[in-house]
Amino acid sequence: MQKYSGFGLLKHALSHHENWQRVWRNPKPKKHYDVIIVGGGGHGLATAYYLAKVHKVTNVAVIEKGYLGGGNTARNTTIVRSNYLWDEAAFLYEHAMKLWEGLAQDLNYNLMFSQRGVLNLGHTLQDMRDIERRVNANRLNGIDSVALDTAGVQKIVPIMDCTSRARYPILGASWQPRAGVARHDAVAWGFARAADALGVDLIQQCEVDDILMQNGNAVGVNTKQYGEIHADRIGCVVAGNSGVVAKMAGFELPVESHPLQALVSEPIRPILDTVVMSNQVHGYISQSDKGDLVIGAGIDGYNGYGQRGSYPTIEHTLQAIVEMFPIFSRVRMNRQWGGIVDTTPDACPIISDTPIGNLFFNCGWGTGGFKATPGSGHVFAETLAKGEANALAKPFSMFRFHNGALVDEHGAAGVAH
């Protein structure tokens, strides 16, 4: 884990600030681009970067209604792992994991990527059967994954209550040592700075309010601030707003938008050096380099676009955390917020062409897209450059909901849906 203190911390903060200023040039949009990406979150920015870097397509604009990375990218609990059950998902997330492992060097930006391992706890016999099945599937796919019993979990997290007195006793866990956390907004800034340096226009404070169509093809977007901007291809990467943007083009996506909440405690001394997730009791926790306990919840059950959640969900999450970690019962909470996530019926993303020519969507990452950011951008860039789905993206076509070829990852999502 990288640590900063004193002058090092100041230098680190300033370097982030300078980098931020560098991408804040906010160019006026051109009349025409090869590719427009709607949405300047991590996935949209990663897509722009790989389009320019790998495919040499640099006449690209990222159009963001707010500020870069201000959506779910900067609101998540930063857990990165690739221990998914089915081959299709495992290949996609492991592709992302491999990119993470070289990303700070690639972008020349400190992403504070820390491979401190992730535990997905099991509290029932059925949890443990599911864990063993997933761990075996992971290992067959070359993904590091281990099934632990209670003693194995206690060894990794001595401060957790692993006794049989607990209301939901911990029977074991899956353990992915290469998994971990990263600094979320740095990921957006790193991709933004690198894309900007390759000539991509990053246009902020600019909301797309319509998709321009000609003969069944998308030919551009209308924006509130600059009017019409034309493009050969349009990639929409707008997470919780995907349904709204699809409606502009006249079709419906099988996505629902839900609030998902998180919170951080006051900073405390280093005490937890791994990530713990429990789907059964609905909570996950890690400790940031600053010392905050970073805690997340399951989704709120109702639909909404409000970027805030309800009190009962967060109360339920804190009960779960205190249940597992009685030692944290007196820690004060500092900040709480919500994002707006786009869930699909099979808890897997949509990376796809659409019923409209030249219009593509990358969405449906729901509660779990941060970990996919580089992989998602990498495969979507190829999809946009070639006009057809990259091999890893193919199973995630939106048309799977017509032909029934779903890739159900509810079990591995690790977060209550």
Ligand code: FAD
């Ligand atoms: P976003 O970052 O939301 O970017 C979409 C952008 O599109 C936004 O900036 C938005 O302003 C813009 N936009 C929308 N509509 C328009 C428009 N009409 N015109 C222009 N711009 C528009 N995932 C994990 O893997 N691990 C985790 O630990 C994790 N924890 C989470 C915790 C919380 C509380 C939340 C909310 C999410 C969590 N996720 C996690 C999920 C993850 O954050 C998302 O899947 C991921 O960040 C999505 O990235 P994105 O770039 O697609 O979306």
Ligand code: PYC
């Ligand atoms: O997908 O690992 C995940 C996750 C953790 C917290 C929210 N999503």
